[in-house]
Amino acid sequence: MTRIYVGPTSLYSLGQVGELSLLDAFDGDIVVPEPVIDSVDVEPAATNLAAFLDGGVETGVDEGRLGAARSVLGAKDIGAGETVIAGVLAHCDPADRTAVAVVSEDRTVRRTAQGLGAEITSSFGVVVRAAIEDKYLSPAQAKRIVRRIDQHGMHLTGELRERAVGEVGE
Template structure:
């Protein structure tokens, strides 16, 4: 089964606009490590995350892999997001090498996870995927969500905003 590790930046951006449920568009198990949960302490993202987690999202992480993630990341201080990389490392150690993915806006986490074999996306990718996979989320609704995320702090360049909005076909 695919495991999708979600970092604090994506939880913040989706949580600020009340769209964490879009993570359910993934075909796999969403994992939000406990240190990541604790790092999302801005409202309304924190309340929205607590409600999302009530749906049975896994939050555990193996401490041995957290130490390895710190070593892999070197001197880069990514805080709780290191537990996302730890999840990718744990996945690599399993004999079952089914798919693993990371949802994060953090460039260091994204590059590292991708280098370790994980698929990576951002909160904007989550919206696009939900629009493609979910017959109840229209392209117009998806475009509104992308714009709301952009207005709530995850600012995109004009080019990236148009690319995210453009990937959701009318």
């Protein structure tokens, strides 16, 4: 079963517009480490995250891999990004790139996770996946969600927004 680690940037994006439930479109176990939860402190994202976590999301941290994650990232303090990378280090399988995935907008976390063998996506990828996998989320609804996320702080370039909206419609 795939483990999907979600970083704070994606939780913020989806939480601000009340769409964290779209993460359920993934086949796998959603993992939101405690330091990631603690870093989402802006409303309404924090309240929406608390409600989402009540649905049984795993919140543990792979303590044994924090030092390695710190080393890989060159970080001085263990924080949200390091806990996501620790999860990747703990569950990555070189023979199966689908063993672990990361949902994040943080470029450093994304590049590092991908380099370690994880699949990566962003909050916009979550919306696209939900539109493709969920018969109840129409392309029109998905496009509205992408635009709402864009308006609430995760600003896209015009080209990137049209690409995300275009992928939803395909």
